[in-house]
Amino acid sequence: MDYGYFDIMQMNAAGMPATEPKNKPQRPTDRFPAETPLGMAYVPFQTMNTMYDPEEGLERGTIYPELDFPLQYTEEGMP
Amino acid sequence: MNEKDMLMRAIKKYDFALYELNLYLDTHPHCSNALAYFRKYKDLRDKAVEEYNKKYGPVTADQTNTDEGWKWVDEPWPWQKEGN
Numbered sequence: 749m750d751y752g753y754f755d756i757m758q759m760n761a762a763g764m765p766a767t768e769p770k771n772k773p774q775r776p777t778d779r780f781p782a783e784t785p786l787g788m789a790y791v792p793f794q795t796m797n798t799m800y801d802p803e804e805g806l807e808r809g810t811i812y813p814e815l816d817f818p819l820q821y822t823e824e825g826m827p
Numbered sequence: 828m829n830e831k832d833m834l835m836r837a838i839k840k841y842d843f844a845l846y847e848l849n850l851y852l853d854t855h856p857h858c859s860n861a862l863a864y865f866r867k868y869k870d871l872r873d874k875a876v877e878e879y880n881k882k883y884g885p886v887t888a889d890q891t892n893t894d895e896g897w898k899w900v901d902e903p904w905p906w907q908k909e910g911n
Contacts, residue, residue, distance in 0.1 A: 796851065796860050802840035802868065811847040 834879045838886060841872035 784790060798813060805811035808818075828836070848865045855861060876886055884898060885891045891899045903910035 794851065794854070796855070796858055799864070802844040805847065806840040806843045811844055812851070 831879075831883050834875055834883070835886075837875040838872060838879060841868050841875060844868045845872060 780790060794812070794814065799805070799811045800808055800813065800816075802811070808816050810816050845865065845868050848861055848868065852858065852861050852865065876890065879886055880890050880892065884902060888899045891897060
């Protein structure tokens, strides 16, 4: 079974889906408000949490940890 | 790093933080938290630029102190070795 984007996002450290896959794959819309239209792109809205301080932000290329996706994985493994 | 480089580094990091906050504020214009950070980093950046201008001259041409004429052209050009 190949894991879709939402499954990967919910995977735990061991790389297994957080919840045992039910017989019918979880509908992605479960993660979105009920009235989310089908067939349209939807980007989850960012909320402000912690931020890197400017020095680290300049290093990482963002001041928002949630948006810090280095292309190649750093030595510590998966970001 | 000498003081000039440290000041330039400070200007760069605050500019970057301001730009990041700008992107966030474009979609969250009423976020008081983001606005507070923007004010804070803007103040820090302006101070760093002011100090840099006083000691080492303009960072961008518009910061040229014209009392001494258009000193901007005396700075090394970006393609010159000492310019970067």
